[in-house]
Amino acid sequence: MKRLSLKEEKLRVRRELKETAAAFSKSYVSEASRAVCEKVLKSKEFREASVIFGYLSFRNEISVDAVLEEALRLGKTVAVPWIVSQTEMKPALLHSLDNLPLDRYGIRTAPEPVTLVGQETIDLILVPGAGFAVTGRRMGRGAGFYDRFLTHAGGFRLGITCDRLLREEIPLDEYDQPVEALVTETRFIYCKGV
Numbered sequence: 001m002k003r004l005s006l007k008e009e010k011l012r013v014r015r016e017l018k019e020t021a022a023a024f025s026k027s028y029v030s031e032a033s034r035a036v037c038e039k040v041l042k043s044k045e046f047r048e049a050s051v052i053f054g055y056l057s058f059r060n061e062i063s064v065d066a067v068l069e070e071a072l073r074l075g076k077t078v079a080v081p082w083i084v085s086q087t088e089m090k091p092a093l094l095h096s097l098d099n100l101p102l103d104r105y106g107i108r109t110a111p112e113p114v115t116l117v118g119q120e121t122i123d124l125i126l127v128p129g130a131g132f133a134v135t136g137r138r139m140g141r142g143a144g145f146y147d148r149f150l151t152h153a154g155g156f157r158l159g160i161t162c163d164r165l166l167r168e169e170i171p172l173d174e175y176d177q178p179v180e181a182l183v184t185e186t187r188f189i190y191c192k193g194v
Contacts, residue, residue: 033065126158138177
């Protein structure tokens with residue numbers, strides 16, 4: 001049997017992870033999101049962060065809305081992705097989760113006019129992904145937005161996922177940016193590195 005190239009292997013694993021996520025029930029996503037948010041809110045990384053870069057969930061992604069709501073309630077600075085081109089996003093200040101517009105991909109985003117937050121000021125980054133390995137390796141959705149962003153952003157990188165999208169191993173190339181810890185509905189894992 002012919003061995004797959006790294007690119008082919010990444011495509012295969014990403015497709016498998018996306019198929020797994022697409023089959024999630026609404027109740028599973030809701031319960032997993034609630035449990036993940038509870039773990040994030042109890043973490044030292046959240047408590048000590050003044051500036052948090054989160055994301056606004058899309059389709060069957062684990063939602064971190066409860067974390068963002070609590071951060072806003074506590075007076076922390078909250079930023080979310082603002083898509084500026086087909087390859088780049090910047091952190092945009094979020095004041096509320098109410099009545100958010102959709103961006104070009106149909107994902108909720110900060111309303112215009114946006115105020116950008118300095119990447120170097122971020123203390124905690126909540127990182128979504130198609131899937132993760134327990135070592136901290138992350139597989140994105142294929143566009144590279146987060147890998148490009150993470151190469152320049154400061155802050156503790158916390159991967160947000162669920163048990164069903166956690167793997168022992170994930171293929172990695174030189175562009176893939178790892179996370180420092182992972183949270184699922186049942187675990188908070190400090191990663192040993194890739």
